[in-house]
Every structure is written in structure tokens, then in C-alpha cells.
Amino acid sequence: MTIALDIQAVSKRFGALTALDQVSLSVEAGEFFALLGPNGAGKTTLISCMAGLSRPDSGHIRVMGHDVQHDYRAARRALGVVPQELVFDPFFTVRESLVFQSGYFGLKHNDNWIDEILHKLGLTSKANANMRALSGGMKRRVMVAQALVHRPPVIVLDEPTAGVDVELRQSLWVFIQELNRAGHTIVLTTHYLEEAETLCNRIAMLKAGRVIALEDKATLLGQGSARRDIMLRLDPPGLPPALEPLLLRREGSKVWLRLADIDQLGGVLAQVQAAGARVRDFEVVELDLEQVFVARMQGKEA
Template sequence: FGLLGPNGAGKTTLISILAGLVNADHGHAAIMGANVQSQFRNARRMLGVVPQELVFDPFFTVRETLQFQSGYFGIRHNDAWIEEIMTNLDLMNKADSNMRSLSGGMKRRVLVAQALVHRPPVIILDEPTAGVDVELRQSLWQFISRLNQDGHTIVLTTHYLEEAEALCQRIAMLKQGKIVALDTTANLLSQYGSVKKDGEGKTDLEDVFVNIMSGNAI
């Protein structure tokens, strides 16, 4: 599921509400039926979040970082799953390296691993490929697709619209805190294809996004 919008549209605020970091002014939010305020613990167990910021204890190893993350959710003896995650994210050769020694791209992989240690059914990826190289971006795309095929619901925010088009079956677009479009990716491309600026070529999600945000959509 893609969550798209310009800077300041409300994407991070929505993610913060779902993660229980801020309270909504009105209305309610739930994850797998668990209210994020009144049933916070249950809701948080259902959710894994990959934030934009790279925040770690620099003196922990990758393995220790994931073990501590497991402990936050009361999970012991999680080493087999941690090994599997590190293998899938190509982190095994860095398992015993301190976080401070890792490149930015490797640290972002650890963020993804942290979000997965408690096996949440819903995973929010907030700009997961921002600032990473093409090779890492492709490997993350493949891993995200595999997680989705395994039954995880993936909520993706990204400014790379080709990324959203390739990965997301459904997309919501936010503008000034309100949803201005919500449909399948295929329907959005079909519905707004006729308003492509140059009138030629295949419409892509960037065309759809620009037209909806500018108010030119039909």
C-alpha cells in the first residue's frame, strides 16, 4: 500500500499516530482491530516501523541491536529468526560489527531488520530507500515484495514514484492532511491517463501524482 504526498502533506504525522507516538486530535486509528490509544500494546505488537532517521547505539553490534529490539517486545530466544532476517538483508557479514562502523546503506538495512524482529503483520516503511545506492534499492525492493507475498501488509511512503508504481497494489495520496485519491494503482493510472501533459507516451504514476496535486485531475 503506497502513501504518497508532497512534503508537509501529513504522511509522517499519520505514521506517528499509528505508531502511538502522537495522539490524533479527533477520530480513531486501529491496527488489525486494535485501537492505537486504548489498546496500545496490542496495536504496537502488530506494527513494525522503519523510520527515516538513522538512530542507533553506536557501540552495539548489528546482532546485539536486533536482540535488544526483540527484548523490547518481550521476545527471548529469537536468534534463529534474527539470523534469517540478517541473511535475507545481506547483513550476516556485518553481524558482529559495531553500528558506528556501518555505511548509511547498511544502517538502513538494520532499520528494516529491527522492524521485523517481532514478526509484525503490518510494516510501515517510511522512505526506506532514501539516500541509498541503486544496488541496495533493488535488493530492498525484492525483499519488500517477498514480505508482501509472505502475507505482510506493507505501507510504503516514498518520493520515488516509480518505486510506488512497481511495488504497490493500492495507493492513497495526501494533500494538506486530507486524502485526495485512494484506489488501486491500475485504476489511478487508467483514470488519469487522459490528462498526461504532452498527450503522448505511457502515463506513469508521476503524471497521475502531478495532476492530482495540481488539481488538474478529471
């Protein structure tokens, strides 16, 4: 497997603040990778280091095998970045912005691809509009288009859906998934954890400049393990004393139990019946990314 993004022991300080502390991770070609963390965790700094906008104090970053400092031309050609801040050049139209961006990457006859990304991002009708005349969401689409003009194998989106309406979020993800299926590696930061949960295969969590989790989504969500949390509503509500050690919490007539293995379920139900209670409601609690995220940020297992 080709390594699309290889980050080795990258540290970056801004004065007294350690923005990145020995961050190492690698993303394989074709992955859909999420970089999560609270504000100030270092996500944007890490992206800036990948893109050459910031220079790490130590460590190395390679994009498709090219060092972002020593071989910056090849590394930048391999990378398309959608910055988090909404920025645009007010002097030009949408199409001009894209033609210029192509030119900076050394591409001259790029009109067919530009037409295609305009179409995919729903910008065709705005192609000749001045950037100033566009709404925030439209400007965001142009930024995505600008990151894609040179067909980069690795695409990094820094909170691309922040402050963007539902329709654009949907259409943007459809397009990005299409690019991922076509072989592009996608790295994404987002505040919408459900987006990361539905889209990504692998997730890194950053906290205060350190990687605190780096796992497959399935592993992170415990999907591979047999451990399950279940909810029972019993009538009468009392829990048989033998089951007390499994109790997570209680809310009215509902109890939540943690089973180390789903195989225990039969035994649990048998004990409930033996105690003369009836099960009125039952649910297997699915772990979602938000719970995992909150727990990991607090330094606990979910």
C-alpha cells in the same frame, strides 16, 4: 477480508499547523499500499500516529483491529515501523541491537529469525560490527531489520530508500515483496514514484494533511478506462480541421490527441488519410504515476 489498518477521521494539529485533517483510510490485510505526497503533506505524522509516537487530537486508528491508544500493546506488536530518520544506538553491535529489539517485544529466543533477516538484508558479515562503524546504507538495513524482529503482520516503511544505493534498493524491495507474498501488509511512503508504481496495488495521496486520492493503482493510472492519449507524426504536418477538437498539444510535426474512447482510433486514422496525410510515427501515451501525481497535486485530472 481483514482490515489491517483502519484510520478514522484522524486530525492532528501542531500549534497553528494542521498536520492531518480528518484523514480516513483503510488498508486490507495483504495489500501493498503506498502513501504519497509532497514534503509536509502529513505522511510521517500519520505514520507516527499509527505507531503511537504521536497522539491524534481526534479520530481513531486500529492496527489489526487493535486501537493504538487503548490497546497499545497488541497494536504495537502487530506493527513494524522503519522510521525515516537514520537513527542507531552507538553503544551496541548490529546483533545486539536486534536482540534488544526482540526483547522489548517480549521475544526471548529469536536467534533463528534474527539470522534469517540478517541474511536477507545482507548484514550477516556485519552482525558483530558496532553500529557506529556502518555506512549509512548499512544502518538503514539494520533499521529495517529492527522493524521486522517481531514478525509484525503490518510493516510500515517511511521512505526506506531515501539516500540508499541502487543495489540495496533492489535487494530491499525483493525482500519486502517476499514478505508481502507471505501475507504481510506493507505500507510505504517514497519519493521515487516509479517504486510505488511497480510495487503497490493501492495508493493514497496526501496534500496538506488531507487525502486527495485513494484508489487502486490501475484506476489511478486510468488503466481500466478506454480513454487514451495518442501521439501522431504526420507528413505533411498539418492536422485535418475535423480533428482539432481532440488536440492536446503540438510539437513540430508531432501532435498529441485525446480520444475519449480507443474505438475512435480507426475514424481518426481514416480522416488523416482522407486529408491526404501519411502517418510517419504513432504512439499510445502511457500515463505514469508521476503525471497523475503532479496533476492531482495541482487539483487536476491527469
